[in-house]
Amino acid sequence: MSFIRNIAFIFVIAFLFAGLTSGVNMALSKRIELNEQTRLSKQLLEVLGIPFSSELSPEGVQALESKYVKSIKFGPMAIYASFDDKGLVQRYAFPITGKGLWGSIQGLMSLDKDFSKIDGLIFTSHVETPGLGARIDEKWFRDQFRGLDLTRKASPERYVLVQSGAKDAANRVDSITGATITSTAVEKMLNRDIQRILTEKDKIRGIDWQSLPKK
Amino acid sequence: MAISTKKIALDGVWYNNPIFRQVLGICSTLAVTNVVTNTAVMCIGLIYTNAVSCVTASALRSVTPFRLRIISSTLIIAAYVIVLQNFLMAYLPDISSQLGPYVGLIITNCIVLGRVEAFAMQNKPVPALVDGVSSAVGYSLVLLIIALFREALGFGTIAGISLPFDFTRWTIMVMAPGAFFMLAIVVWIARWWGMTTEETTKK
Numbered sequence: 001m002s003f004i005r006n007i008a009f010i011f012v013i014a015f016l017f018a019g020l021t022s023g024v025n026m027a028l029s030k031r032i033e034l035n036e037q038t039r040l041s042k043q044l045l046e047v048l049g050i051p052f053s054s055e056l057s058p059e060g061v062q063a064l065e066s067k068y069v070k071s072i073k074f075g076p077m078a079i080y081a082s083f084d085d086k087g088l089v090q091r092y093a094f095p096i097t098g099k100g101l102w103g104s105i106q107g108l109m110s111l112d113k114d115f116s117k118i119d120g121l122i123f124t125s126h127v128e129t130p131g132l133g134a135r136i137d138e139k140w141f142r143d144q145f146r147g148l149d150l151t152r153k154a155s156p157e158r159y160v161l162v163q164s165g166a167k168d169a170a171n172r173v174d175s176i177t178g179a180t181i182t183s184t185a186v187e188k189m190l191n192r193d194i195q196r197i198l199t200e201k202d203k204i205r206g207i208d209w210q211s212l213p214k215k
Numbered sequence: 216m217a218i219s220t221k222k223i224a225l226d227g228v229w230y231n232n233p234i235f236r237q238v239l240g241i242c243s244t245l246a247v248t249n250v251v252t253n254t255a256v257m258c259i260g261l262i263y264t265n266a267v268s269c270v271t272a273s274a275l276r277s278v279t280p281f282r283l284r285i286i287s288s289t290l291i292i293a294a295y296v297i298v299l300q301n302f303l304m305a306y307l308p309d310i311s312s313q314l315g316p317y318v319g320l321i322i323t324n325c326i327v328l329g330r331v332e333a334f335a336m337q338n339k340p341v342p343a344l345v346d347g348v349s350s351a352v353g354y355s356l357v358l359l360i361i362a363l364f365r366e367a368l369g370f371g372t373i374a375g376i377s378l379p380f381d382f383t384r385w386t387i388m389v390m391a392p393g394a395f396f397m398l399a400i401v402v403w404i405a406r407w408w409g410m411t412t413e414e415t416t417k418k
Contacts (some may be wrong), residue, residue: 131253
């Protein structure tokens with residue numbers, strides 16, 4: 001008897017609490033999805049150097065994005081481009097990805113229209129240690145990459161060097177104290193993806209953006 | 216055996232403090248204490264989870280089969296933590312992304328299951344609520360003290376605001392070993408301070 005009672009108890013309690021969590025989830029999922037969408041759009045606008053106020057509403061962010069940004073599928077990856085008022089490409093943004101300490105790191109990197117320098121870097125998702133590796137999200141760290149010259153290299157194999165000290169090295173940025181693996185991961189993913197993008201740059205330049213519908 | 220509310224509260228916050236008396240919840244003490252802001256949100260999350268889980272477990276104590284108490288407690292705690300996580304993602308997306316996996320890890324925090332199992336299962340909902348909140352507050356106090364020292368010494372800031380003077384940062388403080396040192400020092404001071412009380416209660 002107690003066997004049946006036990007099963008009934010667990011069944012009822014699981015039903016009740018699963019109902020509670022799925023109810024809350026259903027009630028909030030639209031809002032969570034919108035938050036996520038807005039966060040990604042804001043990051044795309046930021047990396048492309050399109051100014052906006054941090055208080056901008058989700059609708060405002062969408063409007064800004066559809067006005068200035070277009071995207072295209074290029075092989076397995078997406079390419080984003082921002083345009084000036086005459087409809088000419090100003091910057092390109094590329095998704096970048098790499099292996100961090102605890103999981104994959106994903107981000108967006110923007111290059112100027114000549115592919116000669118980095119114009120912005122932002123991380124869209126990662127699971128690095130809060131307070132240590134997660135500090136790659138901080139502005140001071142990301143801003144160091146802005147303006148790095150891609151026509152020269154830090155060393156024969158590297159465009160970018162993420163390392164503290166060695167002040168005179170070209171294209172060097174400070175790493176994060178206490179997060180050596182994350183810093184090295186960022187360096188690796190950038191160098192690999194920059195190489196990949198630069199080998200395709202003529203093809204990317206040839207994309208006919210005019211014929212594409214607005215995002 | 217009605218225990219006074221005051222005694223339950225004092226036990227939770229000080230005499231039976233989960234960190235330096237019971238040595239529970241050490242995992243999150245070590246993990247989330249390098250920046251004060253994250254620690255504070257984590258503490259609020261734990262106070263909420265502990266309070267509602269204790270009340271629920273206490274309300275269900277007469278119908279819960281003895282052999283199924285752990286599985287049902289875990290289920291209750293997990294459900295409340297998922298609700299918390301959803302609310303953070305919907306209304307405080309920035310803090311939620313900063314805390315990353317740690318909110319979810321409240322489910323495995325030993326203090327919550329410890330209080331539910333040791334106290335809420337044998338007591339009425341109101342004392343269980345007092346016990347849950349005071350234990351979580353005791354945990355929070357210790358965590359905030361550790362976080363304050365770790366962030367100040369390791370980053371030279373408190374809750375993100377720079378200290379008015381400059382010094383060489385103790386990098387070790389923001390890494391795992393710093394947490395072990397700070398925790399040991401806090402436990403040592405708290406036990407040395409509480410020693411006299413322990414002796415007088417023995418008589």
